[in-house]
Amino acid sequence: MKKSVKIVAVALIALLAMFAFVGCGEKDVETYIAATEPTYPPFDSTDEDGKIVGFDMDLLNAIAEDQGFKVEYQSFEFDAIVPAVQSGNADIIAAAMNVTPDRAEKVDFSDKYFDSGKVILVKKDNTTIKSDTDLTPDMKVAAQIGTTEGDYVQELASNGKIKEAVVLNQTTQCILQLQNGDVDAVIMDAPVAVYYEFKNSDTIKQVDSLIDPAEMAFAVAKGNTELLDKINAGLKNVIDNGTYDELYKKWFESEEA
Numbered sequence: 358m359k360k361s362v363k364i365v366a367v368a369l370i371a372l373l374a375m376f377a378f379v380g381c382g383e384k385d386v387e388t389y390i391a392a393t394e395p396t397y398p399p400f401d402s403t404d405e406d407g408k409i410v411g412f413d414m415d416l417l418n419a420i421a422e423d424q425g426f427k428v429e430y431q432s433f434e435f436d437a438i439v440p441a442v443q444s445g446n447a448d449i450i451a452a453a454m455n456v457t458p459d460r461a462e463k464v465d466f467s468d469k470y471f472d473s474g475k476v477i478l479v480k481k482d483n484t485t486i487k488s489d490t491d492l493t494p495d496m497k498v499a500a501q502i503g504t505t506e507g508d509y510v511q512e513l514a515s516n517g518k519i520k521e522a523v524v525l526n527q528t529t530q531c532i533l534q535l536q537n538g539d540v541d542a543v544i545m546d547a548p549v550a551v552y553y554e555f556k557n558s559d560t561i562k563q564v565d566s567l568i569d570p571a572e573m574a575f576a577v578a579k580g581n582t583e584l585l586d587k588i589n590a591g592l593k594n595v596i597d598n599g600t601y602d603e604l605y606k607k608w609f610e611s612e613e614a
Contacts (some may be wrong), residue, residue: 361528388427389584391417392447394435397501398552399608400453400573403432412608413451416470416582417575419600420591434526436503439463449584450576453546455505455610457571464576467588470601475506475568476550478535478543478561486542488566492519496541499523499531506544528553536560544568548609 375438392410393401401411409430428449433441438454441447442464443578455473456466479486492498496519500506507524514522515583523540525531531543545553547567554563577584595601 369438374500380429386425386427386588388429389421389448390446391428391430391449391451392433392438392441393430393450393452394438394527395430395432395455396529397546397549399547401451402558406500409549411582412604413453413575415604415607416592416595416601417446417449417451419595423591423594424587426587434503435501438503439576442576445578448577448581449588453549454576455571455572457505460576463579465579465581465585467575467577467585468592469572469574470592471548472570473546473548473573474570475509475544476547477564477566477568478532478545478553479541480538481560481562482537483541483562485562489513489544489568492542494518495520497521497523497539499525499534499543500538500545501528501531502526504545505569506546509569510544532557532561546571546573 361442377469393413395401395403395409395411397411399411400413401409404410409432414430417428426561430451431447433447435452438447438452439460442450456469460466476488477597485491492513494517494539498510498513498519500510500522502524510519510522512522513519523531523534525534528549531540531545534540536557537545538612550563554561575588577588
């Protein structure tokens, strides 16, 4: 009888040890919170099921898989993303963010993952605006708040080159203002402009003039070198193994994006 009890006890201990081992394995997979503003396709958007998707998400997920961590995405207003990382409410910025000296004082940027620049969108029948030099003191120009484009249009207004800078929370709002004739132009990142032009080709068009070429990168809190090193190492690997090119084709060369 005592022997049977001992056998059961040993088996129970072994079973508990196995569950403990499995549990420890799961805890070893670090999960990071990535902050984004999901109205910026094809980089960051929300699908019909409410899931945050986009080029940034797929790229960061590939980096995470390569480096052995996981990512959860949370939506913020764009101008709240940097503060979210600074305060510890998020670990990573994945929001098609341009690298600027001002931002680099607040967060640490990864290696670049995309070259971009500002472009102008106008209504389809607009024949006046062909570049930023055609913007005049009687015009209203829209851009998204917290972006370099938002800073740019406010600078244009301050210098008297346009009548008013209309800075809005979301890119979709900027496009709607343009379509309604409430603004004369919208300034945004070139790849995003391509997306909106494709989706609204009957009402808007892109001006063939690039302003201020810029780099896009992920970002982490100042001094978080451990996470930054993971992101940079994973980014290099997914570029080298062809995953980056596959994701680029999916999001920038597909009508389904």
